[in-house]
Every structure is written in C-alpha cells, then in structure tokens.
Amino acid sequence: xxxxxxxxxxARTSPAQAPTVDRTARRAARRxxxxxxxxxxxxxxxxxxxxxxxxxxxVISTLVGSPLRLVDYGRAVSWLTGTSWNDPATRAxxxxxxxxxxxxxxxxxxxxxxxxxxxxxxxxxLVMGVTERGLRRAVAAAAxxxxxxxxxxxxxxxxxxxxxxxxxxxxxxxxxxxxxxAAVTRRLEELGPRPRRAVSVxxxxxxx
Amino acid sequence: xxxxxxxxxxxxxxxxxxLLLAGGGLALARSLGAWGTRAADRPLLSAGLRGFPDGHPWxxxxxxxxxxxxxxxxxxxxxxxxxxxxxxxxxxxxxGSGVTKVSAAALTSAIEKxxxxxxxxxxxxxxxxxxxxxxxxxxxxSYAAGADLQALRSHIAGFALVGLRTAVDRDSxxxxxxxxxxxxxxxxxxxRTPE
Numbered sequence: 001x002x003x004x005x006x007x008x009x010x011a012r013t014s015p016a017q018a019p020t021v022d023r024t025a026r027r028a029a030r031r032x033x034x035x036x037x038x039x040x041x042x043x044x045x046x047x048x049x050x051x052x053x054x055x056x057x058x059v060i061s062t063l064v065g066s067p068l069r070l071v072d073y074g075r076a077v078s079w080l081t082g083t084s085w086n087d088p089a090t091r092a093x094x095x096x097x098x099x100x101x102x103x104x105x106x107x108x109x110x111x112x113x114x115x116x117x118x119x120x121x122x123x124x125x126l127v128m129g130v131t132e133r134g135l136r137r138a139v140a141a142a143a144x145x146x147x148x149x150x151x152x153x154x155x156x157x158x159x160x161x162x163x164x165x166x167x168x169x170x171x172x173x174x175x176x177x178x179x180x181x182a183a184v185t186r187r188l189e190e191l192g193p194r195p196r197r198a199v200s201v202x203x204x205x206x207x208x
Numbered sequence: 209x210x211x212x213x214x215x216x217x218x219x220x221x222x223x224x225x226x227l228l229l230a231g232g233g234l235a236l237a238r239s240l241g242a243w244g245t246r247a248a249d250r251p252l253l254s255a256g257l258r259g260f261p262d263g264h265p266w267x268x269x270x271x272x273x274x275x276x277x278x279x280x281x282x283x284x285x286x287x288x289x290x291x292x293x294x295x296x297x298x299x300x301x302x303x304g305s306g307v308t309k310v311s312a313a314a315l316t317s318a319i320e321k322x323x324x325x326x327x328x329x330x331x332x333x334x335x336x337x338x339x340x341x342x343x344x345x346x347x348x349x350s351y352a353a354g355a356d357l358q359a360l361r362s363h364i365a366g367f368a369l370v371g372l373r374t375a376v377d378r379d380s381x382x383x384x385x386x387x388x389x390x391x392x393x394x395x396x397x398x399x400r401t402p403e
C-alpha cells in the first residue's frame with residue numbers, strides 16, 4: 001500500500017486490453033470504496049492536541065515564571081524516581097502504550113472494510129459498486145423468474161460464492177436446480193461482481 | 209467517493225502507531241531485562257536524568273517548542289477531516305477563445321435528473337470532486353427493489369456518463385458510482401429475502 005493518492009489519475013490503458021482495463025478499474029474501485037479512517041484520525045489528532053497543549057502550557061508558564069500547575073509535578077517526579085523499570089506498574093503502562101500503538105498502526109495499515117461490491121467495468125474511468133443487499137436482491141429476482149419456483153427463501157453472498165435457497169411445488173426439484181443455477185449465473189455474468197462468484201443452488205420441494 | 213484526507217489519515221495513524229509501539233516496546237524490553245537486570249532495577253527517573261535540564265538551559269524551551277509543534281500538527285490533522293474535495297465549478301477550455309466557467313451544480317443536477325428518470329430510481333446525488341484540472345464524478349444512486357440493476361448500470365455507464373463527458377468536453381471523466389438498494393413502499397410480490 002504505497003499509494004496515498006487522493007487524486008486518481010486516469011489510467012493509461014487501451015480499450016483492447018480488456019483484462020488490464022478490468023484490473024485497473026477494480027483497483028480503483030477498491031480504493032474508492034475504502035474508508036477514509038476519519039474516526040480514528042479524529043480521535044488520535046484530538047489526543048495529540050490535548051497532550052501538546054497540556055505540556056506546552058505547563059512548560060511555558062513555568063518558564064515565564066507563573067506555573068499553572070495543571071499537573072502535580074512534584075508527585076509525578078517522586079513517583080518516577082520511586083518506581084523502577086521492572087515495577088509491575090511500569091510494565092502495565094508499557095504494555096498499554098504498545099497496544100495503543102498497535103491499534104493505531106492497524107487502523108492506518110489495514111485496507112479497511114469496503115461496504116460495496118465492485119462491478120465489472122469495461123471503462124477504466126468508471127468504477128461502479130453495489131451494496132451486498134442490492135446484489136442479493138438481484139440474484140433473488142433472477143432465481144424467482146425461473147418457472148415453477150414459488151419462492152426464494154434465502155440468498156447468501158460470500159466473497160467467492162453465492163448461495164441460493166429456493167422452493168418449488170414440484171415433487172422433483174432436480175432439473176430446477178440446474179435452471180436456477182443457470183439463471184443466477186447469467187445474471188451474475190451480466191452484473192460482473194468482483195471477485196467472480198460461483199453459484200450454489202438448493203431447491204426444496206414443498207410437496208411432502 | 210470523497211477521498212479527501214484519506215492518505216493523510218493513513219500516514220498519521222501509521223506514524224503515531226509506530227512511535228507508540230516503539231516507545232512501549234522499548235520500555236517493556238527494558239523492564240523485562242533486555243539490557244540486564246541492573247538496568248531493569250533502576251528507577252524510571254534516575255538522578256542523572258533528573259539533573260539533566262539544570263545543566264542544559266535549552267532543555268525546557270526545546271520541550272515547549274516540541275509541544276507547540278505537536279499541537280499545531282494535531283490541529284492541522286484535525287482540520288483536514290472537515291475538508292472536502294468537492295468542486296464548485298469547472299473551467300472548460302475552448303478553441304482559441306479562452307475558458308468558460310461552468311458551475312458544478314448545473315452539471316451534476318443534469319446527470320441527476322437524467323438518472324432519476326429511470327424506472328425504480330428513488331434518489332440520486334452527484335458531486336464533482338478533485339481539482340479543476342482533474343475532476344471526477346462521484347454519484348450515489350438509490351434504487352428501489354423493483355428496478356432492474358443491470359439496466360440501471362448499463363444506462364449510467366453507456367448514456368448518462370457519456371452525456372456528462374460531452375458536456376465537460378472530456379473523453380474521460382473518472383466516475384465512481386455507488387448503487388444502493390433502498391426499500392420502496394410498493395414492494396413487489398417477489399422473493400422473500402430475509403436480511
């Protein structure tokens with residue numbers, strides 16, 4: 001993750017290179033739908049300001065000759081001189097600081113959850129994404145359009161798989177499973193959610 | 209979508225994280241005896257360290273300067289959160305006759321109306337982001353369950369965007385489109401998909 005670019009330049013790809021175009025668009029999509037990490041940034045920057053203000057106020061007021069005494073300096077010094085490095089309190093404090101650092105580091109480095117599923121795009125300048133709910137509904141509609149399917153009970157969208165559970169009044173749902181699978185696969189092909197998802201279908205017969 | 213401050217936030221969080229982790233890790237290492245048990249037994253603030261500022265008159269002013277710097281950096285970072293990449297207008301170059309200014313609102317409301325006319329679309333919001341030289345479109349389309357996602361997608365990609373690109377006289381205007389399914393009041397007698 002070396003790109004911190006807020007500015008996205010148009011990628012230089014010729015339309016003939018379809019796979020490259022798609023990859024460029026996909027990468028742009030992933031970045032566009034990623035969180036900006038505003039909440040952790042707000043929190044950490046506020047803490048930095050608070051710490052900076054307290055230290056600056058304390059030190060400058062003392063240098064000027066009228067100490068504010070926001071912090072009990074004497075007590076802090078006596079605690080620091082009376083506590084050794086291997087004191088449990090020191091260890092606990094060091095561990096807490098390390099954990100806070102780790103949390104900040106993860107907040108900064110992890111790619112972050114994207115709430116949208118990017119759709120295939122033939123245009124490297126266009127990035128389109130759909131919500132998981134939207135994709136689920138589109139899949140359910142495709143499955144429900146298959147004849148003799150009475151209802152679509154459930155659609156699950158995973159990262160590499162779409163699972164459809166449907167019901168039919170027919171006694172033998174064998175052929176329907178294939179039909180629903182084909183319909184859903186066709187719909188997914190049209191929409192092109194990335195990454196590509198395989199389709200699993202379970203059709204249950206409501207006839208005892 | 210609006211990426212203002214995203215890079216800065218990553219950088220800031222990573223830097224603060226590294227500093228805290230390094231400080232905490234070193235303290236933990238010393239307390240666990242990485243530099244010998246004698247170092248671990250010493251107090252946090254030794255007499256030598258305590259006397260340091262007395263022999264070095266620059267110490268406290270340096271601390272004050274450091275604290276002020278940290279405060280200013282924190283303020284800069286904090287204010288960056290409120291910024292947006294939104295553009296209010298675009299300059300279109302014309303052959304020989306200079307530049308024409310177009311308001312972003314005029315362009316975005318045109319494409320909003322265009323897409324809102326499609327069946328099933330409930331609401332659209334389009335914004336121009338980036339810089340005047342490198343603008344890009346960010347658009348959120350809220351559609352109802354009855355809309356055909358594929359038709360919506362191909363219309364936006366093949367028609368609405370082309371119109372906007374022609375309007376701003378660019379072959380390629382980067383665009384990010386977010387398609388959101390929102391429930392409408394008139395639900396189709398269609399698949400029950402539990403959330």
